[in-house]
Amino acid sequence: MMDFLATIGRRSLATFERLGRGTLFLLQVCARLGFLFSRPSLTLVQVWAVGVQSLVIIGVSGAFVGMVLGLQGYNTLVTFGTEESLGVVVAKSLCRELGPVLTALLFAGRAGSALTAEIGLMKATEQIPALEMMGVDPLRRLIVPRYVAGIISMPLLATIFTAIGILGGYFCGVGLLGVDEGAFWSQMQLHTALGTDIGNGVVVKSIVFGAVVTWIALFEGFDAVPTSEGVSQATTRTVVNSSLAVLALDFVLTGLMFD
Amino acid sequence: MKITRTMEIGVGFFVSLGLAALLMLALKVANLTSFGNADGYLVLARFDNIGGLQERSAVKMGGVLVGRVTRIDYDSEAFRAVVEMRIDPRFREIPVDTAASIYTAGLLGEQYVNLDAGGDEEVLADGGELEITQSAVIMERMLQEFLYSKTVKDENP
Structure with a gap:
């Protein structure tokens, strides 16, 4: 019985310790954000790796999600004779939830895992201690550019995802199923607001998700046990933890933003 | 790299x-x-009951979108709802005796303010108030009235 309690205690202490280390890590990174301006080219390379190389998967997923929304939305709405509202359904669900959330989940799988593996392997092959030996701060040289690149790329990717998704919904609804084109766009414009739906939904949510996913990915990499097994576990944890964090945060943000 | x-x-x-x-x-x-900018002029109207009208609901004239509801308040002295609307400056000439009524778009659609232009020469000023208003139709009230008139008719044929 006592052993059981001790196990629970040890586990929770370890969790809290990791949380604390993660927060300290984030604060340290934020304190060094100024480094960004002295070497912007490092960030450019990371935007390439994190953002540009995720473009294809984001575009393709966006198109398919939009087309599925068009099909399913049409099937439901046509029973009520309100298939003109298809534009609203597609635009609202993409802007408010699906766009930022799915992009963040894909981003965690595509870019987050790569970041963790990269940093973790650098640690396992003792490149990070080597940097320290040379008097280069690894947080500044390695982490800050990647963190900023994640925060820059996520909103751009989410916006692209949403826009392509809406075009996909348009293609399915108007092109294949014969919803009236004018009604599709005008209903959408009537019910989608720039501030709440696009500003809060796409932009704010995706910036928050980008910051959280990249933070988790970089921390897991930096904190990984420097063995091949440790790196693989850290990569798994990145995907699992950041997906959970995105879904939970999405609930909180939705509750705060849309009453 | x-x-x-x-x-x-x-x-x-x-x-x-x-x-x-x-x-x-x-x-x-x-x-x-359209209507994303803050220009345009404000018009007030007081209703007994606004039903499901919300901020950002449409304001239409002859079915054309001319503005949006910007604020909904309750006048606790007159016991009426105050609806503030912002009308696009392109539709500046609204006669003072224009009637405002709350309609429902479609059977299950959302509610909007409909303006029926009056015949007065005088044009409504910025911040002016529409005097002639008609409340939203509340389904329960309509049913009540219908049932009441039916029973009254049944009792004294």
Whole structure:
């Protein structure tokens, strides 16, 4: 019985310790954000790796999600004779939830895992201690550019995802199923607001998700046990933890933003 | 990793694609161009009951969208709801005896304010109030009245 309690205690202490280390890590990174301006080219390379190389998967997923929304939305709405509202359904669900959330989940799988593996392997092959030996701060040289690149790329990717998704919904609804084109766009414009739906939904949510996913990915990499097994576990944890964090945060943000 | 020209072009393409997508969302999806700006003039109207009218509900004249509801308040002295609407400056000439009524778009659609232009020569000023108003139709009240009239008729044929 006592052993059981001790196990629970040890586990929770370890969790809290990791949380604390993660927060300290984030604060340290934020304190060094100024480094960004002295070497912007490092960030450019990371935007390439994190953002540009995720473009294809984001575009393709966006198109398919939009087309599925068009099909399913049409099937439901046509029973009520309100298939003109298809534009609203597609635009609202993409802007408010699906766009930022799915992009963040894909981003965690595509870019987050790569970041963790990269940093973790650098640690396992003792490149990070080597940097320290040379008097280069690894947080500044390695982490800050990647963190900023994640925060820059996520909103751009989410916006692209949403826009392509809406075009996909348009293609399915108007092109294949014969919803009236004018009604599709005008209903959408009537019910989608720039501030709440696009500003809060796409932009704010995706910036928050980008910051959280990249933070988790970089921390897991930096904190990984420097063995091949440790790196693989850290990569798994990145995907699992950041997906959970995105879904939970999405609930909180939705509750705060849309009453 | 060394920075190559491809990378620079790629990042440039990525960033401009993102901004273009945002622009498309703003213009094509949210229709920033109409009523997104703060100009236009305010018109007030007092209703006994506004039903399901909300802020940002449409204001229409002859079925054409001319403005939006910007604020809904309750006048606790007159016991009536106060609805503030912002009308697009293109539709400036609204006669003072214009009637405002709350209609429902479609059977299950949402409610909007309909303005029926009056015949007066005088034009409503900024912040002016529409005197002739008609409340939203409340389904329960209508049923009540219908049932009441029915029973009254049944009792004294």
